[in-house]
Structure formats: structure tokens, C-alpha cells
Amino acid sequence: MSDWLPPGLFDYGAELAAEVARRLGAGVVGDAACWIDMPRRLKLADVVSEPVRWGTGALCVDLGPDDGETWERFAEVHQGESDTEAVAASAQEWRLPVTPYRRMSEAAVVTAAPESNCEPMDPASFDGEVLDGKQIVDLTSMWAGPLCTELLGRAGAEVRKVSSTARPDGLAGTVMYAELNAHKTAVELDPRFGAGRDALERLLATADLLVTSLSPRALANLELLPEQLCVRHPRLHTLAVTAFEPDSPECDWIAYGTGVHAAAGLGWMGDEPQAPAYSYPDPLAGLRAARVAVDQLAGVAHQHRRVSMAGVVAPLVGSMACSRGDGTPTSAAGSGGDRHG
Template identity: 70%
Template sequence: MSDWLPPGLFVYGSELAAAIGGRLGRRLVGDGQAWIDMPRRLGTADVPSVPVPWGNGALCVDLGPDDVETWEGFAEVHRDEPDPEAVAVAAQEWRLPVTPYRRLPAASSGRLGAPAVNEPIGTTSIDGAKVVDLTSMWAGPLCTELLGRAGAEVHKVTSAARPDGLAGTPMHAELNAHKTVVDLDLRLAADRRSLDQLLASAELLVTSLSPRALANLDLLPEQLCARHSRLRTMAITAFEPDAPECDWIAYGTGVHASAGLGWLDDEPRAPAYSYPDPLAGLHAAARAVDQLAGTAPPHQRVSLAGAVAPLAARAACALTRDARTDGNSHG
């Protein structure tokens, strides 16, 4: 397994954790590096999907077990297309989690410095707030676990028929330690009604489903407002709502690739594990606390791509400095 991770990752994660610690208390949040390095700390890291050379670049093909046959058929149809960007767009139409490995420009308009989560004066109490957790894997469960540690009453909706991809691992146990598990299969009408009953008394719904999946389940904010006018929502997605990729399916490695952080050297590189997930989870937790406190808009969307933007901006600045230094040394 590759041990490579973007430079500055743990410093940035520590800044995020400190910002959230200002809301919930440092003791509850803990150390940012510990949350980011969970797969290696707990021995649950998988071999990441390696870059797939394609035409004049590379693709991140981050398939689930149900995607393999579809990908094989897709790849055969598009094997003569040389542009990874065009292939990724076409793959998304097949609902395949495929993204291009992009090169990070030497100059970037991305945000620099500290993450955009303002630290309030004093801590915020969310003790007893009822939160419904409709997330899986890492980003969403980290967000709701931090809320649970701070005293929120978190109801984790999962399905024995379609378990979380981390189920049975030490990581899953740590990310869901402060939650009440509710077994619901949302493919069933009766279980969807049970979820709606749960939402009737909830203050916040946290999801990590795609916008298309949320719409199919009547869980978009505009769909929920008529039934639960007081319910706040936090959606964790792969990309920002105003991005061309806003509806794309992607996981952390795919966001790593598309953000340019996978091509800082002469060739594309996969990360040791999906580090965009904990960054997004920390961002989401900070915003969720503000939502529960009534100091942030009731409906929020946090993306993995938005969470890594400051990290990409810092990497771009480093590339620019290196280029200038190299140019001066040869001047």
C-alpha cells in the first residue's frame, strides 16, 4: 500500500479540529491528525484504487463490487476516446464513480490559510439535540460521531440488507460509538414511513447520499419542508453545488484526483487512503453545530471537494514558490 499523502494534510486537519474544538470543547473533538490517520491507526486501510492510464492522462476508477461489470462494458465502448475528461463525463452518465486525474495549476484562486469555519467565543451546547444520521463510510459518520460526543442524541439509520462498507471494522466501531442504531431498509415503503416518523421529532438530518438519491427518497430540503418545517438538513456530497460536477458520484480518492492533489509530481499518485472524507466530516461537524445553535442557515451542503480546496491552494502556492526558486537559480 502506498504511504503517500498530500503535504500539509495533518497541519490543515489540526486547524480544522481546533476550530471545531472552539465550539464543542477541545476534549470532545480530540486531535485532527488522529481522525485523519484513522485507517492506519486502526489497521483498516485498504489498497487505494491506482490511477488508470487513459489517453493523454489518467482516471480514478473507484469501483464498488456492483460497478465492475458495468465499467468493463463502458471501457470497451469508450476505449478510443483519448481525453480523460470526456471519458469521466460519459462514465458519470452511466453512474460510475470515475473522475479524471487533473494537474494542479501553479497559480490558484482557491482559499488560502485557515479553513472557513469561524471559531466562536466560548463553547456551544448541543446536549439533547436529536440528530438523524443517514450517512455511511467516513465523512458523515465522523460528523455525527462528534455531535454525539458533544451530547446530541444521534439515531444512526442503517440496513442489515445493505450494510455500511466499513461495518465490522474498528473504524466503524469508533465512528459510531455514540449513536443509537435504527435498522431501516429505505427501499421498503414501510421503512420509509418509519424514517419519516423519526424525522418528525428530529432537529437535524445528516445525509451522504447523492442529490439524485435524496430526491428519489423525498429527502431534499424543499421536499422535507412541507412535512417537517423545523427540520434542519446537512448534506455531505462529493462536489460543490455550483460546480460542473455537482451531481457526480465520487469517493474521496476521486475527489483527490479531480482536485489536482494527485498530480503534484511527474505522474498521478493515489493517496494512502481517502483523506478528503475526514476533512469534510470535520467541516460538516462545525457547520452542524452552528445550525443546531441557530447561527447558521438551516439547510447546508458540505462537499469533499470544498473541504480539500484550502489544501489544494496551499499546494499550488508551494508549486509557485518552487517554480520561482528554480527560475531564479537558473537566471
């Protein structure tokens, strides 16, 4: 099992956690390392997908429980193709979470984007009351989104976690799931159909914030994109936690944290692709999303925001590229802006 994690991960995570703690309180956020190192702290075998060699490169094939047969058909169709970029793009058309392992010199570094057109509010003026009485609908799964909403719940928000028996959370039944969802009320419904759809609409009618971790295409199918929601729920804030940036070629791709690690160029060490010890982009994105959510509800950030794992790991990419001197742009090595896709 790999034990590799990017240099500077925990220091960077501590910076993100400090930003959240200034808004929610240190007692709510706690030690960033506890969130970032959850799999090892909880003694979980956080199995990540090992690189699949393909042609002269490699792919991150991070399959969900229902993807096995589709992947087998896909692999048979594309047998003999050597261009990993083209193969990954085709796999995404099949709705498979497959990304290429890129060398750092091939990966685009995401630059920071403006936080908001508003003047930022002094976090000290939040007084820990921003979330009092706020109602949040949590339509997330796995690690990044649930971490965001768990921190909001610990700070006093009323979080309703939407659980679907049709598409259960991949962590359901684990101690990690219990810790990431301890301060939430579970609501079982299937948002795709009939009664479940109506129940979701009733939740959104009284909610202040909807947090999602679905792909843009899935959000569109459920009519949960901001432009779709603004007619039905004009006061509702939305925060989408996604894999890639909205203005990137991969903006509609689906991927887990390991796939983002691969595509960002953080997984090619020397002559070999390298899987991480665990999916570290998730907790980084969860911390960043929690900060953005508080700013939204405080009225100092846009009503509709998007946070991506690719955007939040960009400073790590920039730092590594700078230290290696391999010619990769380093403009993201600074404070770590959060336009995410």
C-alpha cells in the first residue's frame, strides 16, 4: 500500500483549517491533521485505485460498485489505444470515473480566482452566530462534501443529510461515515422520482443553503443547477463540490480524489505513476467548502459557488513544480484561491 502524500500537505491543510476556525471557532474545527489523516487515525484500510498502465502512460480507474461491467466493456472496445488522454475522455463519455496520470509538466496549474465582488467581512465580526438557525440540505457523499456540512452542523446549523437507498453513500456503515455525519438529521428519499422529488423540494423551500457533490450533468438532470433553482427557490444559496474547475476541459468529468491527484500531476514520481496513501484532495476541499459556505451565509460571497478538488490542490502542484524546477507554471503556489470545478 502506498504511503506517499504531497510535501506540504499538512501545513497547507492547517492554513485552510485556520481560515475555517476564524469563522466557526477552533473548538469546532479542531486539529486539521485529524480531518486530513482520517483513514489512518480511524485505522481504516482506505483502499485507493492503483495506477493502470495503458500504452506508454497510466490511468486512474477509480470505479464505483456499479461500474465493473461497464469498465470491462469499455476496456475491450478501447484495447490497443495508447493515448491515455483520449482514452480517459472517452471513459468519461461512458460516465466512468477514469482520469489520466499526467506528468507534472503536462498538467495545467489552476490559478486563483477572485473570492467575491464584495468586500470581505472581518471574520471576527461573525461572532459565531452566522449559522444559528440556518438550514442546510446536504446532498453530498463520501468525504469532501460531508466534511463541509459536518463542520457547519457542529457550529450550530441544522443540517439535513439526504440519504438514498438507490444510491447509498460509499462510506455508509463505516466509522468514518459516522464521524462525518454525526451532527446531521438523516432524511431518506430518492430525489429522482415522484414522492422523493417532492420531499426534496419541500426541504429546499425552507433551506438557506444546498450543498452538493454531484457532477454538473447529474445536477442538471435533477434540475438543481443554480439557474434552474433560482426560479423555484430564489433565496436559496448553493455550493457545489466537484472534481474539476468550471472553465477547464474536464469541467464535467466525474472523479474521486485519487483521480484528481492523478490528473493534477501529483501522482507521477520519477518514471512511475504513484497512487496516494489515501484521497487527500477530499479533506482539503471539505475545509475550503466550509469556509466558502460561511461566507455565503454571512453575505460576503456570491449566492452560488463552486469548489473543486482540482482547484484546492493547485497550490500543492505549484509548490512541487517550483521545487522540482520542471518548467510547470507556479502562479498557484501562493495563498490557494478556490475556484473549483
